[in-house]
Amino acid sequence: MSTITLASKRRRASLRTAAFMSPWLIGFAVFFAYPLISTVYFSFMHYDGFRPPTWNGTKNWTYVFEHYPLFWPALRNTLWLVLVMVTLRVAFGLGIGLLITKIKTGAGVFRTLFYLPYLAPPVAATMAFAFLLNPGTGPVNSILESVGIPAPGWFNDPSWSKPALTLLALWGIGDLMVIFMAALLDVPREQYEAAELDGASAWQRFRFVTLPTISPIVMFAVVTGVIQTMQYYAQPLIAGKVASGVIQGAGTQFQPGYPDKSTLTLPQLVYNLGFQRFDYGSACVVALVLFALSMVFTAFLMRRRGGLIQAGD
């Protein structure tokens, strides 16, 4: 009897746990598991969105990796943005956060000034940047030329288009600045005082006090930055469109990536393959590559974070 009662209690406890977890489980199943399984399924199917999908083996994978001319440039661009843009954004956000927490007067004004660009809609901000950085008529190049600095081609030059996108991302640093400011204000003052008494330099205080304390926030900023960059779609597309001068008219097919495929990113390929080429199978392959890359980066960063805390300790 006691065994039955115990088993019954356990079952009830399990059911109760499941009931409490059910909202999350349903959300997970509907918004993550099902789309993920679907994506894997369709990556092995020939599916144009109109006719029923048919088994295609690994043809979509072969096509994307070996024959689709936009894949490797887009992957290279995405990795460049992850490595350079995310790193600079985190460093810049932390730097601005540090600066503003040190300012004694007018901190509110600077906080507002740095935060406001983040509120600008991405499409409008990108268009504004494309006009500001226009090599022919933009004020930025006019100023550079007036002081004798060679003016770059920005969004019209394949070697400058990604740095220009990075500049745009740094301009909208408000989100990271706020997060870092909150983290920096949370670092216990007594730790700094103790370090100062021990004769620690400013760099040592930052390296051995600030950084270990805010490392979870740094990690959060890096991981979310990587994921956001993996989904980077609107800004490079709009920048390429505006700079190319081909503002898509009705009935014309726009090929993303201007100039010379330098603004292509993987999410653009998902759209290009799925909705312009009606090749949902190959679009799913690219989506899975994005998923795998996000997982790899996140796992790598989580491991590195352990090392960072250890070094700080």
Add this chain to the structure above:
Amino acid sequence: MPGISRKVALVASVSAVLLATACTGQSSSGAEDDASAETTVTFWHAWSAPAETKAVKALVAGFEKAHPNIHVNVVGNMTDDKINQALRSGGAKAPDVISSFTTNNVGKFCSSGALVDLNPFFEKAGIDPEKTFPKAMNEYTQFEGDRCSVPLLGDAYGLYYNKTAFEKAGITSPPKTWSEFEADAEKLTIPDGDSYKQLGFMPNYHGWETTTEHYLGQFSPTYFDKDGKSTVAGDPAVSAAFTVQKKLVDQLGGYQRLEKYRTTLGDEWGPKHPFHTGQVAMQLDGEWRLGMALDAKPEFEIGVAPLPVPDDQADQYGKGYITGTIAGIAATSKKQNAAWELVKYMTTDTDAVIGFSNAIHNVPSTLAALKSPKLKYDPRFKTFLDIAANPNSTTSPASVNGGVYLATIQEFGYDYESGKAKDLKAGLAAAAKQIDTDIAQAK
């Protein structure tokens, strides 16, 4: 753990079953509805400007007057993405009739059966499409014998030129061959340091409408052989078009200089378009440019002519590149006979086509309408009517994967004009191989 594995397997299996059953392939439902019964059909179109939507309403009002039993629910400003989605899913609110500004998707719509084959409807109505629509329009509305769309007005490409600049340069008439064009473009170009006071012609492929297919249209390329394989590698028309464009680029200052100048110019759809402002003296463009240029009130007289032809095709002067809006009937429609009445009226009724053309200033899409005295237009617009009616005018054929082959050719064009690719023959061979690979992937 084994329990969890079983659950995971169960979830995966259920998901797979759900996926398999959720996939909605379409097939024609047949046309069994009674077109003489009281009914309502839904018509989705992409026009959005107030004058255009007013014109569509007038067109539909004319239809409802002629067919009092058929009412039309008109939905405007529908993008191709929305149309594609509706064609896939169907449903009570999905369109019976669609129209799209692009001809790129005709191959997919026909081959997938998303739009019904209209050949039986034409036969039943006693209408011969070959005798009704211009040749190029007939071509871009069908794929491999399946006529799943109909032209609903068209666009013709020609040459706009600055008559005042022509006079100043001592040019008495618009160029008829590419050799004449090259000479005129050079004469019309006035350098200004590293830039230009006036550029004869912006040849770069990013120069708005100077895309590869619009250049190629003047050379009458074949694009595909009878087996559906790309011919761009071996077709002399293609290499000739690339050569002419590259020569223009080099002759007018080189790619970098032209690109730098291009960044100083206004955009295609605004009043500061470089042809309006006199910064560019000749412009390859569609018939809509005339109205836009006149609205911009330029300080010169606008001339319009067909685009030049290759020197060895001088007898074909007058042809041009043709494209346009298409209309079709959704395979998911349960009212296909009623929908056909609407499509037939909008696309083959001469007065309806003329009225719509007069209202939105596009080229009429029937041979009868093109010749009609009821057409109202600026005398210069006649050039585009003639281009549309010209049997030598060309288009880019429908393909199973939309405009991917055109994008591939265009990508090579960017590389070739910039000097990144130097070997034209090898580049075109690679483009042809890529086109064939992409089509095989799409089939």
